[in-house]
Amino acid sequence: MKNIFISIAIIASLLILSGCSQKHIDAVSDITYILTGVPGPKHKNQGSVGSNTQTKVMLEKEREANEFKNRRLAWVGKSIDDLIMQRGSPWGVHKRTDGGSQYTFKKTQNSSNDPYLNNPRLCVDNFITDKKGIIKDWSSSNCLY
Structure with missing residues (x-):
């Protein structure tokens, strides 16, 4: 079952990649990576430092937003x-x-x-x-x- 799912993902990726913009290619690469665990070109080129830093910044902003909301909700x-x-x-x-x-x-x-x-x-x-x-x-x- 898993092999069928992987095959469908790969075929869909190949069909979609023909004539797509870089944004679409990155989206398909993300989906393929999530489904199969196999890193595509986008993921191989990204250093873990950049993605970790971006994730940390996003998590910090989310934490600050939650703290702000909780301070108001406390009233x-x-x-x-x-x-x-x-x-x-x-x-x-x-x-x-x-x-x-x-x-x-x-x-x-x-x-x-x-x-x-x-x-x-x-x-x-x-x-x-x-x-x-x-x-x-x-x-x-x-x-x-």
Whole structure:
């Protein structure tokens, strides 16, 4: 069964490779490598250092994004008063028709870790509360942390 599957993958690869762009050839090479474990030209030419570095960068960005989301999610279910005690007064408060409120916090952020993000940017966080002031939802725009 495995040999049939490998044969189908190879035949499909050969058919697809005729007249394809480099992007398509790389995609087929990736699929063939995943299915058969046999490295194609793309994988033989890539050094493990480059792919490991790229993977590490991607994992670090994913970790940072998850930490950011978890910091905001930690406030869901808690009182807006506690958030205000930690962050200070909000930039604005909007009363909602459902009886709750939207609290907007703005701050300028800088990132010295990335040369492309060294310019100050305005981070805007919005927290939605119910009638009792319990945080139900949040959104962020242009925030790094």
